[in-house]
Amino acid sequence: MAEKLGVGVIGCGNISKAYFSLAPLFRGIKMRACADISMDAAKARAKEFKLRAETVDDLLEDDEIDIIVNLTIPAVHYEVSKAVLDAGKHVYSEKPFVLSIAEGLDLKKRAEKKGLRIGSAPDTFLGGAHQLVRDLIDSGKLGAITSGTCHVMGHGMEHWHPNPDFFFQPGAGPVLDIGPYYVTNLIQLIGPVKQVAAFATTPAKERTISSKPRAGEKIPVNTPTTIHALLEFANGAVITLNTSWDVWSHGHAPMELYGELGTVFVPDPNFFGGEVRFTDSAKPVKKLPRWNHPFGVPNEMHGQGMMANYRTAGLADMAVAIAEGRPHRCSMELALHAVDVMTGILRSGESGKYVAMQTTCERPAALGIKDAKALLAKK
Numbered sequence: 001m002a003e004k005l006g007v008g009v010i011g012c013g014n015i016s017k018a019y020f021s022l023a024p025l026f027r028g029i030k031m032r033a034c035a036d037i038s039m040d041a042a043k044a045r046a047k048e049f050k051l052r053a054e055t056v057d058d059l060l061e062d063d064e065i066d067i068i069v070n071l072t073i074p075a076v077h078y079e080v081s082k083a084v085l086d087a088g089k090h091v092y093s094e095k096p097f098v099l100s101i102a103e104g105l106d107l108k109k110r111a112e113k114k115g116l117r118i119g120s121a122p123d124t125f126l127g128g129a130h131q132l133v134r135d136l137i138d139s140g141k142l143g144a145i146t147s148g149t150c151h152v153m154g155h156g157m158e159h160w161h162p163n164p165d166f167f168f169q170p171g172a173g174p175v176l177d178i179g180p181y182y183v184t185n186l187i188q189l190i191g192p193v194k195q196v197a198a199f200a201t202t203p204a205k206e207r208t209i210s211s212k213p214r215a216g217e218k219i220p221v222n223t224p225t226t227i228h229a230l231l232e233f234a235n236g237a238v239i240t241l242n243t244s245w246d247v248w249s250h251g252h253a254p255m256e257l258y259g260e261l262g263t264v265f266v267p268d269p270n271f272f273g274g275e276v277r278f279t280d281s282a283k284p285v286k287k288l289p290r291w292n293h294p295f296g297v298p299n300e301m302h303g304q305g306m307m308a309n310y311r312t313a314g315l316a317d318m319a320v321a322i323a324e325g326r327p328h329r330c331s332m333e334l335a336l337h338a339v340d341v342m343t344g345i346l347r348s349g350e351s352g353k354y355v356a357m358q359t360t361c362e363r364p365a366a367l368g369i370k371d372a373k374a375l376l377a378k379k
Contacts, residue, residue, distance in 0.1 A: 004030040005090075005319045006064045010056055010080055011071030012036040012045040014161070015094060018311045019069060020049040026316035027377045028323065029067070035059040060087040067092055067117075067319060074171040078103040081118070085110040090322065092119040092315045095180035097335035099171050100343065101358050104336040111332070117321075119328055120335035123314025125185045126367045127272025128296015132288060133257075133264055134366050136278065137189055143260025145190050148239045151252035152178045152270075156245035158207045158219070165219050167245075168207060173223035174243035175342050178270065182255065183338045185269040186231070186239060189257065192360040193341045194232045200224035200349025203246050229345045234360070241345075273298060273308030294372045316375050317367075329364040337361040 007029050009016055016034065023031045033052035036042040046053035059065060060083060068084045070077055070093040078098045084091040085107060097120040098104045111118050124130065136142060152174065157164040166172055187193070202224050209217045226244040233239065242252075255266035262281055267274020273296045276288045290296065295313060298306035314330030321328035337359045344355040 003323070004028055005066040005322065006030055006032045007067050007069060007315070008032060008054075008059045008062060008065040009034040009069045009071055010036070010059060010084075011094075012038075012041040013071065016045055016071050018309070019071070019315070020045065020051070022310065022312045023315075025310065025377060026312060026375055028316050028319035028375070029312075032064055033059055033062060060084065060089070065089060067315070069315060070094060073166045074099060074176065075166070075169070078107065081107055082110065085114065085116055085118075088114060088116070090117045090119075090318070092318055092330075093121070093335075095121045095335070096171075096176045096339055096342065097332070098339055099176070101336065101340055104332070104339060108332055108336070117318055117328065118332035118335075119314060119318040119330045120332065121311075121314060121330065122181045122184050122269075123311065123317075123330050124181055124269055124272050125188045126295055126313045126317070126329060126372070127308060127310065128291050128293030128372075129267045129272065129274040129276055130185055130188075130269065131293055131295070131367050131372070132276050132291045133266050134189055135291075135368070136264055136276075136288075137257075137259075138366065141280070142257070142262050142264060144235065145237045145257050145259050147237060148255065148257040149252070150182045150186070150239060150241045150255045151250065152182055152254065153242065153244040153247040153250050153252070155248050156207060156225070158209045158211065160211050162211060162213065164207070164209060164211070168219060168221040168223060168225070170223050173225060173227075174245050175224075175227050175229075175345055179241070179243055179342050179345075180338055181269040182241060183341050184334065185255070185266070187334060187337060187361065188364050190233050190235060190237050190239075191363055192234045192337055193357050194234045195354050195356045196229055196231050196341060196344045196348055197354045198227055198229035198345045198348040200227045200346065202226075224346065224349055227345060227349055229348070231341065271307060272296065272310050291369070293369050294376060295367075313375060320375060327365070329367060331361070331364060333359075333361040334364055
């Protein structure tokens with residue numbers, strides 16, 4: 001595929017830098033322009049990455065833009081994605097895709113009417129570590145997955161994010177903000193979810209920002225910050241998912257999946273790489289050799305070491321899939337089912353009742369070594 005699809009971005013906040021800096025790694029896409037409700041923010045990103053800074057309306061009408069990446073705050077994901085589709089362009093959204101099933105189904109209808117694609121982050125499940133786990137499961141070496149645990153716990157974003165307000169409002173919180181990485185990875189590894197149950201609490205009604213430039217400012221908390229959930233999958237597996245922004249420290253692994261024939265220890269789904277460990281029946285736990293997967297190769301400094309970061313892989317896969325006429329992996333169906341699971345968890349936490357899923361989806365196609373290499377731009 002020689003031709004690249006032109007990409008524009010709406011929303012020039014923190015996350016946009018990752019998309020702009022990593023997009024050149026991939027074939028099939030070319031970043032061309034960016035927009036934001038703040039023209040100053042758009043101009044700053046445009047200058048940094050040698051792009052055009054446009055108003056949102058101008059970007060929607062730009063003939064050189066085929067796909068628009070929606071990096072706005074979750075509360076306006078639906079409205080912005082709707083405007084993109086109505087303008088006749090494909091849309092790829094940051095997570096969570098939407099905040100309700102009704103919103104997602106409306107976007108699906110609009111896209112189908114115009115023959116457009118919808119994609120959504122997260123794409124970390126395409127990382128080398130998680131695709132190694134997928135390969136292990138698909139090979140049958142674990143047998144059927146029967147249960148497991150997931151833990152994503154910390155003490156919130158007010159300690160590092162310059163404007164953490166939206167993290168503590170409806171549409172965010174640990175389930176909708178960090179949960180997409182875990183839920184999406186579970187779906188691609190195990191399959192769709194049948195029903196959920198949960199308990200939810202909000203221990204602190206306000207938070208004090210300790211990051212600059214607003215250190216000392218207090219912000220309200222209007223969404224649960226500790227949620228313990230139980231997910232029953234269509235294949236019968238039962239997974240515990242604990243999410244919290246009220247924990248200073250813990251010793252739980254990010255994800256463990258228990259199969260009939262063994263256990264796999266899955267690294268943090270928030271990242272592309274990491275160490276995969278495995279037990280074969282009662283044998284000692286062993287570290288699996290690093291897979292020669294391009295999206296598991298460390299390529300970016302993180303803390304004191306290097307990590308694998310291939311954000312934008314999902315966007316590139318969608319662009320290439322459009323050209324090749326095949327389904328893309330970070331699909332609307334996958335994203336909507338993940339939203340169904342997460343909003344179901346929150347509803348269960350409020351009502352104290354089991355919540356059945358309204359949607360389902362197929363597992364996205366695995367991204368093996370050959371297919372991953374095919375997404376990379378030639379050097």
